[in-house]
Each structure stands twice: as structure tokens, then as C-alpha cells.
Amino acid sequence: CxxxxxxxxxxxxxxxxxxxxxxxxxxxxxxxxxxxxxxxxxxxxxxxxxxxxxxxxxxxxxxxxxxxLPTACRVDDDHAKYALRVAASKLGFQKKVANMPKQPFITPLTVWLQTDLYYDRIKEAFTSEAAHEFFNVDYLVQMLDDHKSADFSTVEGRGKLKMMRIWNIYCFLCWYEVFFGASSEQLKPKTQVA
Structure with missing residues (x-):
């Protein structure tokens, strides 16, 4: 559908x-x-x-x-949640807070993947035995290196943005490790179900 x-x-x-x-x-x-x-x-x-x-x-x-609320109180030409914004202003919120644009709740993975902590953790997964089984490891590491060194304030740097691809592969490798890798033995149930 x-x-x-x-x-x-x-x-x-x-x-x-x-x-x-x-x-x-x-x-x-x-x-x-x-x-x-x-x-x-x-x-x-x-x-x-x-x-x-x-x-x-x-x-x-x-x-x-x-x-x-009438439609005009819910939405105007500039803002959604118009009544809420007016109420916030009347309750004493600063205008810049009351009129702040809607923002999604996003995790700053793009920035995190450029830090040594996340880079090292993901590189370890990208060079693991499982990664060699399913992926071109050289390509994965190159993609991760490009992302880490990219300056996202430039058009060229944004062209190196591969956060979603990196994160999806990393999540797959973590999942694979839990259910089929060495961790699966440690994490399997200790009791038998008849």
C-alpha cells in the first residue's frame, strides 16, 4: 500500500x-x-x-x-502552535523562546562520529570478523575516515556526510555480535525452556 x-x-x-x-x-x-x-x-x-x-x-x-480553537488561533502565516506561542509570550517567556522554530529531537551522530571515542568504537566494529564476512572493510574504513575528517561547513565536506550509512552498518554489526558472535554465548538464556 x-x-x-x-x-x-x-x-x-x-x-x-x-x-x-x-x-x-x-x-x-x-x-x-x-x-x-x-x-x-x-x-x-x-x-x-x-x-x-x-x-x-x-x-x-x-x-x-x-x-x-479556531484555525486562525492554531496556525498563522508564520507559525504553527500560534495560541501556544501567544500564551508563552503572555506568561513572560522571552520572545525568542516563544517564537522559536520547531526543532526535531535528533541525536548529534554526525558530530559524535567525528570524536575519537565513537570513531574508535565504530572502527573496531568495521574491522571485526563479522565486518569482513559481510562488507568491503576497506570501503567501510574509508567512509568512516572521510566522515571524521570532513568539514561540514563546506559543500565538499557535506558531500562526505555518510552518518546514516555508517550508523546503519554499525547497528547491524552490533546486532550480529549479540545474536551470532562471541557475545551470543554470554547473553543466551541460562535456563532451558521445554
């Missing part, structure tokens, strides 16, 4: 409600993207660490108020 095919029934349902396009889009986000992507990931990540996660803007009372 293609993404637009999966979303179409939600947009069709929103269109039946005679809502403006912004509210339709927000509705589709609330019934598709949020529960089946963002909230699902947050729930899985927090529960895997035995953490109870609360998302303040998904509190029922907050949501009830937000759903009653």
Missing part, C-alpha cells in the same frame, strides 16, 4: 466533515501519523526502558481546549 493510498480514507473522512484544509490535515495527523508513528515509537522506546512517558500536549484536557 502506497502512503497516499493509506492516507486517502482519512482525508475522505475529514472532507465529509466540512472542515478547512488545515483542520483536515490536523485531523489526518491525529488519526494516522500520531498514533501509528510518533506516539507508537515514543511508547515502544520508553516502555523498553521501563519508563512511563507522558506527552503533555496529548493530555485530554489540553486536547479538548485545542480542538475548540
Amino acid at each position: 502506497k502512503p497516499w493510498e493509506w492516507c486517502k480514507p482519512h482525508f475522505d473522512e475529514a472532507a465529509k466533515q466540512n472542515l478547512d484544509i488545515i483542520t483536515q490535515t490536523q485531523y489526518v495527523d491525529m488519526v494516522s501519523y500520531m498514533p501509528f508513528d510518533i506516539c507508537l515509537k515514543a511508547d515502544k522506546m520508553s516502555m523498553s526502558q521501563s519508563l512511563e512517558l507522558r506527552v503533555p500536549f496529548l493530555d485530554k484536557k489540553v486536547l479538548d481546549v485545542a480542538l475548540q
Whole structure:
């Protein structure tokens, strides 16, 4: 199923409600993207660490108020979360904080992979027995070296950005080590299940 095919029934349902396009889009986000992507990931990540996660803007009372706001109070030409930004300003937050652009929660892997700590750890994995079994090790090390030495403030440096490729290969090698490498013996269950 293609993404637009999966979303179409939600947009069709929103269109039946005679809502403006912004509210339709927000509705589709609330019934598709949020529960089946963002909230699902947050729930899985927090529960895997035995953490109870609360998302303040998904509190029922907050949501009830937000759903009653006219579209012009939710979004303006410059900002999403317009009412929240106005409220923050009136509560005394500095203007630069209240009007700060939305930012994702990203891990600074691009920078971390340039530090000796992460570089050395990943290079060890990239030259391991498993890496030799599955990959061209010379290519992996060259890619890692290029990333470590790149100046990302230049176009040429950004061309050497291979963080996602490096990280995906490293995660595979860690997974392989846990389940099939020397660590698998140490980590296997101590009891037999009949």
C-alpha cells in the first residue's frame, strides 16, 4: 500500500466533515501519523526502558481546549502552535523562546562520529570478523575516515556526510555480535525452556 493510498480514507473522512484544509490535515495527523508513528515509537522506546512517558500536549484536557480553537488561533502565516506561542509570550517567556522554530529531537551522530571515542568504537566494529564476512572493510574504513575528517561547513565536506550509512552498518554489526558472535554465548538464556 502506497502512503497516499493509506492516507486517502482519512482525508475522505475529514472532507465529509466540512472542515478547512488545515483542520483536515490536523485531523489526518491525529488519526494516522500520531498514533501509528510518533506516539507508537515514543511508547515502544520508553516502555523498553521501563519508563512511563507522558506527552503533555496529548493530555485530554489540553486536547479538548485545542480542538475548540479556531484555525486562525492554531496556525498563522508564520507559525504553527500560534495560541501556544501567544500564551508563552503572555506568561513572560522571552520572545525568542516563544517564537522559536520547531526543532526535531535528533541525536548529534554526525558530530559524535567525528570524536575519537565513537570513531574508535565504530572502527573496531568495521574491522571485526563479522565486518569482513559481510562488507568491503576497506570501503567501510574509508567512509568512516572521510566522515571524521570532513568539514561540514563546506559543500565538499557535506558531500562526505555518510552518518546514516555508517550508523546503519554499525547497528547491524552490533546486532550480529549479540545474536551470532562471541557475545551470543554470554547473553543466551541460562535456563532451558521445554
